[in-house]
Amino acid sequence: MGKESLLLFLWIYVAKTWASLAISTEATSLSNTTDWVVDYSNIQTKFSLRTADEPEDDLCYLVPGQPETISQCNFNPNEQTFLVIHGWTVTGMFESWVSKLVYALYKREPASNVIVVDWLHRAHQHYPTSAAYTRLVGQDLAHFLNWIEAELDYPLERSHLLGYSLGAHVAGIAGYLTKKKVNRITGLDPAGPNFEYADEQSSLSPDDAEFVDVLHTNTRGSPDLSIGIKRPVGHVDIYPNGGSFQPGCDLHKAMYMIAAAGFKEMDQLVKCSHERSVHLFIDSLLNEHKQSLAFRCGAKETFDRGLCLSCRKNRCNKVGYEVKKVRSRRSSRMYLKTREIMPYKVFHYQIKLHFFSQKNISFTVQPVQVSLHGTQNETENIALVLPAMSTNKTISFLLTTDVNIGELLMVKMKWEKDSYFSWSDWWGSSSFMIRKLRVKAGETQAKVEFHAQNGDFAELKRGGDFATFVRSKESHVSKRHAREHRRRMYASPWGKKMD
Ligand SMILES: *[C@@H]1O[C@H](CO)[C@@H](O)[C@H](O)[C@H]1NC(C)=O
Ligand SMILES: *[C@@H]1O[C@H](CO)[C@@H](O)[C@H](O)[C@H]1NC(C)=O
C-alpha cells in the first residue's frame, strides 16, 4: 500500500468511526428513549438493587430496557440512588467491603436505593484488559442511568456514584457520557496503572459530575506503577496520612492478622492501604459524630510540620459523606492523619516553640514524648521524632491524639535519650530552655499560648524529666499578670473556668 492509499484507508476508517459516533450521539440525544429502539442487548454489566435487610445478597436486578424490573425491585424514584462500583478482581467474586459499604449507606440513608454495579466478569481478567474494559462498563452504566432518567423522569442530581480502584474510572467514564450530569462521584483510591497519564475522557476527572471527591490511600512507588493514582482527579482530593501508605497496614501487622485470621483475608491484607479508602468512607457514614477533617496543604512534608491546620477560606473540609462541595478552580490536595482502626478520627495540633541556649548546640532526629491535658481528658506520652533541635531556632511540629481532650490546659514535653552513646551527653550540654509553646488545634481552630509552669523558662534536658507548660490567659499578658495567672492555675490546675 502506498502512502496515499494508506492515508485514504485511514481517512475512510476515521470517517466511518465518526459516522457511527454521530449516530450514537443522535440516538442518545433523543429524550424519550422508550419510543426509540435502543439496543440494550450489548449491556453486559448487571445492576443489582440491594436491600437494607440483606446488604450482601443480589436479589433483584434492574435491567435496562425492561421497565417492569424497576417496580419488581422496589426502586424508589423519590429518593437518592447510590451506585457502588467495584474494581479489578483476582477472585472473580465481590470483596467483603462491597456489602459493608452497602450496609453503611442504608444505615445512613435508609430510604435510598443502593445499586451494586456488577462487572465481575470483565474485572476478572489480566489487569490491562480489565483496565481497558472500564470504557465499556462506563458506557453500560451511562446507558443504565440514561434509561432510569428517561423511564422515570428520575433526576440524575439524585445519583451518587462510588467507585473503588478501576471502578472510580468506570464512574468517571459513565459520568462523562450521561446526558445529564450526575450529582456526585466519589473516587475511592482510583487505580493508578494505565491511568496516571490518561486523558480526562478515559479517567476520572472533575468534569464527570457536579462534584467529584477523591480519597487517595495507596500511592506508593513511581507514577503509573503506584496502585492508586497520584495526581488529583477531583474537585477535592484527600490524601490521608500522606496518601502513600496507611497505618496498620504494615507487614508486621499483616503477619499478626494472618496468624489470627488465617490466609482467608490475605487478599485484603495485600490491598490494605488501597482498600482503606473504602473504610474511611464507611467510617464517615457510620460515625457521624466522629467526623474527620482534612486540611489543604501544598505538600505532605509541610502538613507533617503542622503548618496547614487552617480552616480559613475552605482550607479544611470534612472527609467522606459530608464533604463540603467546594469547587475550586485548581484541584486541591488535602491531608489528615488517621487512626489505624475505625473510627479513624484523630485530633490535630500544631506545636511551635523556640529553643534557647547559652551554647551553640544542634541535634537531629531526636525522640521526644508529649502529654496533653485538657478539660475533658488527657493523652500521655505521645512519642514523636523531631527532625532538628538547634540553639536559637524555632520549630513547628504536628501532634495528633485519638481522644478528644477538650480544651487544652497543659502540655508536657520530655526529651528522650536514645540508646547509643553521644559525646554531647558526656559534656553535659544537652539541654535547651523553652519559654513558651504556641499551640493551634485543627479541629477547633483554637490558638493558645502556653508558658513554663515554673519560672520564665522550662528546661528540656536530654534524658531528663518532663518540661511543663500551662495555658496563658492571652498572648500579650504582662509579666505580673502572667505570674498571677500562673499562681492561680498552679493552685487549681483543674479549676472550672479561668478568667
Ligand atoms: C418523544 O415524545 C414527544 C412528546 O413528549 C413526541 O412528540 C415525539 O414524537 C417523541 N419522539 C419519538 C422519537 O417518538
Ligand atoms: C553557631 O553555629 C552555627 C553553625 O552551626 C554558626 O553559623 C553560628 O555562627 C554559631 N554561633 C555562635 C554564636 O557560635
Ligand SMILES: *[C@@H]1O[C@H](CO)[C@@H](O)[C@H](O)[C@H]1NC(C)=O
Ligand atoms: C542566640 O541569640 C541571642 C540573641 O537573640 C544571642 O545573644 C546568643 O548569642 C545566641 N546564641 C547562640 C549560641 O548563637
Ligand SMILES: *[C@@H]1O[C@H](CO)[C@@H](O)[C@H](O)[C@H]1NC(C)=O
Ligand atoms: C479518656 O480517654 C480514654 C481513652 O484514652 C477513655 O477510655 C475515657 O473514657 C476518656 N474519658 C473521658 C472522660 O472521656
